[in-house]
Amino acid sequence: KMAIRELKVCLLGDTGVGKSSIVCRFVQDHFDHNISPTIGASFLTKTMPCGNELHKFLIWDTAGQERFHSLAPMYYRGSAAAVIVYDITKLDSFHTLKKWVKELKEHGPEDIVVAIAGNKNDLGDIREVPMKEAKEFAESIAAIFIETSARNAVNVEELFQKISKQIPPLENPEGDSNESFKLTRQPAPSTRRCC
Amino acid sequence: MAAEDLPSEFDVVILGTGLAESVVAAAFSRVGQRVLHVDRRSYYAGDWASFTFNGLLSWIQEQHVSTSLLEEGEELICLSNSDSGSIRNVQVFCFTRWITDCFVTQASQTQGEEPEADRSQSEPAKKKINYAQLVKEGRRFNIDLVSKLMYSRGSLVDLLIKSNVSRYAEFKNITRILTYRHGNVEQVPCSRADVFASRQLSVVEKRKLMRFLTSCMEETEEQRAYKGRPYLEFLSDQQLGDNLQHFLLHSIAMVTEDTPTEEGLASTRHFLHCLGRYGNTPFLFPVYGLGEIPQCFCRMCAVFGGIYCLRHSVSCLLVDKESNRCKAVIDSRGQRISCSHFVVEECYVPANQKKVATPSRFVSRAVLITDSSVLHSDSEQQVSLVTVPPIAAGCPAVRMVELCPSTMTCMPGTYLVHLTCQSVGSAYEDLSPVVTRMFRTPESHDRENCPSVLWCLYFNMADGSGVEVEGHDLPSNVYVFSGPDGGLSHERAVRQAESIFNKVLPDEDFCPPAPNPEDIIYDGDTAASTGGEDEKQEKEGAGGEEKNEEGEAGEEEKKEEGRAGEEEQKEGAGEEIHEKEGAGDLAE
Numbered sequence: 001k002m003a004i005r006e007l008k009v010c011l012l013g014d015t016g017v018g019k020s021s022i023v024c025r026f027v028q029d030h031f032d033h034n035i036s037p038t039i040g041a042s043f044l045t046k047t048m049p050c051g052n053e054l055h056k057f058l059i060w061d062t063a064g065q066e067r068f069h070s071l072a073p074m075y076y077r078g079s080a081a082a083v084i085v086y087d088i089t090k091l092d093s094f095h096t097l098k099k100w101v102k103e104l105k106e107h108g109p110e111d112i113v114v115a116i117a118g119n120k121n122d123l124g125d126i127r128e129v130p131m132k133e134a135k136e137f138a139e140s141i142a143a144i145f146i147e148t149s150a151r152n153a154v155n156v157e158e159l160f161q162k163i164s165k166q167i168p169p170l171e172n173p174e175g176d177s178n179e180s181f182k183l184t185r186q187p188a189p190s191t192r193r194c195c
Numbered sequence: 196m197a198a199e200d201l202p203s204e205f206d207v208v209i210l211g212t213g214l215a216e217s218v219v220a221a222a223f224s225r226v227g228q229r230v231l232h233v234d235r236r237s238y239y240a241g242d243w244a245s246f247t248f249n250g251l252l253s254w255i256q257e258q259h260v261s262t263s264l265l266e267e268g269e270e271l272i273c274l275s276n277s278d279s280g281s282i283r284n285v286q287v288f289c290f291t292r293w294i295t296d297c298f299v300t301q302a303s304q305t306q307g308e309e310p311e312a313d314r315s316q317s318e319p320a321k322k323k324i325n326y327a328q329l330v331k332e333g334r335r336f337n338i339d340l341v342s343k344l345m346y347s348r349g350s351l352v353d354l355l356i357k358s359n360v361s362r363y364a365e366f367k368n369i370t371r372i373l374t375y376r377h378g379n380v381e382q383v384p385c386s387r388a389d390v391f392a393s394r395q396l397s398v399v400e401k402r403k404l405m406r407f408l409t410s411c412m413e414e415t416e417e418q419r420a421y422k423g424r425p426y427l428e429f430l431s432d433q434q435l436g437d438n439l440q441h442f443l444l445h446s447i448a449m450v451t452e453d454t455p456t457e458e459g460l461a462s463t464r465h466f467l468h469c470l471g472r473y474g475n476t477p478f479l480f481p482v483y484g485l486g487e488i489p490q491c492f493c494r495m496c497a498v499f500g501g502i503y504c505l506r507h508s509v510s511c512l513l514v515d516k517e518s519n520r521c522k523a524v525i526d527s528r529g530q531r532i533s534c535s536h537f538v539v540e541e542c543y544v545p546a547n548q549k550k551v552a553t554p555s556r557f558v559s560r561a562v563l564i565t566d567s568s569v570l571h572s573d574s575e576q577q578v579s580l581v582t583v584p585p586i587a588a589g590c591p592a593v594r595m596v597e598l599c600p601s602t603m604t605c606m607p608g609t610y611l612v613h614l615t616c617q618s619v620g621s622a623y624e625d626l627s628p629v630v631t632r633m634f635r636t637p638e639s640h641d642r643e644n645c646p647s648v649l650w651c652l653y654f655n656m657a658d659g660s661g662v663e664v665e666g667h668d669l670p671s672n673v674y675v676f677s678g679p680d681g682g683l684s685h686e687r688a689v690r691q692a693e694s695i696f697n698k699v700l701p702d703e704d705f706c707p708p709a710p711n712p713e714d715i716i717y718d719g720d721t722a723a724s725t726g727g728e729d730e731k732q733e734k735e736g737a738g739g740e741e742k743n744e745e746g747e748a749g750e751e752e753k754k755e756e757g758r759a760g761e762e763e764q765k766e767g768a769g770e771e772i773h774e775k776e777g778a779g780d781l782a783e
Contacts, residue, residue, distance in 0.1 A: 063497035072490040183361040
C-alpha cells in the first residue's frame with residue numbers, strides 16, 4: 001500500500017482572480033459561475049498519486065483575508081507549496097504578483113514550491129497579460145508557470161501534477177521523540193511511555 | 196489592489212485581535228452573524244502576539260516611542276487609538292559580544308547596532324552566536340509577548356477540539372517539569388513512569404508520593420478539615436519530607452505557601468487530571484508559539500464570512516441616546532458602519548469612560564535567548580516548564596518556560612526562555628536576580644556551567660486579571676475584554692469570550708464543530724441533485740480525526756451542506772472509551 005503524504009498548499013492572489021474556482025475545479029470538478037467567497041471551507045483535500053507516494057493536498061483558501069491585506073502568518077505555516085493566481089484579463093492582478101512573491105518570501109517556509117497560475121485563459125480575446133511576460137517572470141523566481149481555466153477545466157489537474165513532481169522526497173524522520181501533532185479527541189500516539 | 200470600502204452593515208464589530216476577541220469573533224461568525232474584525236496594529240493578536248526577532252525589535256521601538264515622552268513624576272494615561280499603556284519598563288540587553296564588552300542600551304539604540312564580530316570566544320569548542328546571526332536568522336524566532344501553556348484538559352484545548360479550530364495548528368508536549376532548588380535545576384517526577392525512574396527520590400519517597408497522588412484525587416474528611424488553612428500546612432502534616440513537599444507545592448500545585456488547602460488540592464488535581472492525555476506532562480505548546488492561537492480563531496471567523504482588516508480602527512461610537520445602545524461606529528477612515536453589538540479590547544476604551552483609568556496589577560516578563568538548556572539531557576529538543584520558588588522573602592515566584600528550536604520559536608543552536616511573575620517592582624527588578632542566578636550574564640559569577648544569555652528583554656505588561664471589564668461608562672451593547680492575565684492557563688480569556696457570546700446569543704451553541712473538509716459540497720445551483728450523491732461520496736479520513744460531539748456539524752450551514760456521518764458518531768463513541776483509559780495516569 002502506498003504511503004499517504006499530506007501536503008499543505010496555500011493559495012495567494014488578488015480577490016476575484018479565481019482562486020476558489022481553481023480549487024473547486026480540482027477537488028470537485030465543478031465550476032460555479034457566481035461563486036461567492038468561500039464560506040465554511042477550512043481547506044479542501046484531494047489525493048493524487050505521485051511516484052510511489054500518494055499526495056494528499058490540503059488546499060487552503062485565503063478565506064477573504066487577503067481582501068484588506070490581512071492574511072495572518074499562520075496561513076503560510078508548514079506549506080509545501082503556494083499557488084499564486086492572477087487573472088490574464090487583468091493587468092493589475094499580474095502586477096501585484098510581485099507583492100505576493102515578496103509576502104511569501106517574508107512569511108512562507110524557505111523550501112516552499114511556488115507555482116504561478118494565469119487563470120481565465122478561456123477569455124483569451126480580452127487578455128491583458130501576455131503569456132511570454134508571465135512565463136519569464138516565473139522563470140526569474142524559479143516558479144512553476146501555467147495558464148489555467150477553471151471554467152473549462154484546462155490545466156488545473158496539470159498545475160497540481162507539476163507541483164507534485166517538485167515536492168522533494170520525504171526526508172527520513174529525525175530521531176525527535178517529541179514530534180508535533182494535531183489535537184484530536186484521542187490521545188496522540190507514540191509519545192506515551194509504557195511501563 | 197486599491198483600498199476598498201468596507202461593507203456598511205454588520206451584526207458585530209470587534210476591535211482588537213487578542214485571544215478572547217478572536218474566539219468570540221469565530222463564535223459569532225460560526226453561527227451566521229456578520230462580523231467585522233479590525234485591529235489598529237499591522238499584526239494579529241495584540242498583546243498576545245508573537246514576533247520574529249526583527250519584528251520584536253520594531254515592537255520594542257514602538258513601546259519606546261510611547262513612553263519616552265514621560266518625565267519623572269508623570270504618568271501616561273492613554274486615549275483610545277494611542278498606544279495602550281499595557282506595556283511599561285522595556286529594557287533590552289545584548290550580551291553576544293560577551294562579558295567584558297557587554298552593552299546595555301535603550302531599546303531604540305539596540306537595533307542594528309551590534310558591534311563587529313565576536314572576538315572573545317570563551318569556549319572554543321562551541322561557537323558563540325553573534326547579534327548579526329540573530330538578526331539574519333530572525334525569521335526563525337517566534338517570540339511571544341505572553342508566556343502561557345495549554346492544559347491538556349483545559350478549556351482552550353477543549354474549545355480547539357470542539358470547534359475544529361485545532362486543525363489549523365500543531366502542538367508539542369511540554370516534555371519535562373523542572374524546578375530550581377538549592378541552586379540547582381532538578382527534574383520533577385510527575386507521571387508514574389517518572390516517579391519510578393527518578394534517581395533523586397528514595398524508595399520510601401517514591402511510595403509516599405504515589406500514595407499521596409492517588410489519595411488526593413478524591414476529597415476526604417481529612418482534607419476538608421484543612422479548609423481555609425494553608426496547603427503547605429496540609430502537606431507538611433502528611434509527613435512527605437522536604438523534597439516531595441517542594442515538588443507538590445511549587446511544581447505540581449504551583450501555588451504559594453499561603454494558598455488555602457482547598458485551592459492547592461484543586462490545582463494539584465487539575466495537574467494530575469491533565470497527565471497522560473497527550474504526553475507525560477499536563478501541558479501542550481503550539482508549534483510557532485502562542486500567537487498562532489488567536490490567528491487560528493480569526494481564520495475560522497473568516498472561513499465563515501467574517502471580514503478582516505488590520506491597520507484599521509474604530510474612532511468613535513454612535514450611541515442612541517434613548518436606548519443607550521451603540522447603533523453604529525465610525526471607522527478610522529471616517530466610514531459609518533452600523534452594528535448591533537460592539538466588542539472591544541480594554542486598551543481601546545478611552546480613559547474618561549473607564550471605571551479605573553490604569554491597570555491595577557502588572558505582570559513582569561523577561562525573554563532570553565540562550566545558548567543551551569538549563570538542564571542537559573539526552574535530547575536537545577526538550578520543552579521545559581521550570582518553577583522557581585521565591586528566591587528570598589518578599590520576592591515573587593517565577594515561572595519559566597524554556598523552548599527548544601523544534602518548537603519553531605528560535606533558531607537552531609539557541610533556546611528561547613520566557614520568565615513570568617506577578618510584578619512587585621519593574622520586570623528587571625523582579626526577574627534579573629533569577630536570571631543572574633540561573634544563567635551566565637555579565638552580572639553573574641561562577642556560572643561556568645550555566646547557559647549564556649545572548650540577548651534579553653524585560654518588560655511589564657498590564658495583568659488582565661486586574662483590569663475591569665464591567666462598570667465602564669459605555670452603552671449596554673458594548674462589551675469589553677481585558678488583555679492577557681499573568682496566569683499559566685488560558686481559562687480566563689476563553690471564559691470571557693463564552694460569557695459574552697452567551698449574553699448576546701443565549702440560544703446559540705458556542706463554537707459548534709466546523710464541517711470536515713471532505714464533507715463540504717459546492718452545490719451551487721444544483722442543490723437538489725446533491726442529496727443522493729452526498730451519501731455515496733467517499734469520506735476518507737473524516738471522523739478519524741475528530742468526532743462531532745453533537746453530530747450536527749454543518750446543519751446551520753447556509754451556503755454549503757455539511758454532513759455529519761453516522762460512522763463519525765460511532766467512532767466517536769469508541770474514542771470516548773479510549774480517552775477514559777488514558778486518563779489519570781497517576782491516579783490509577
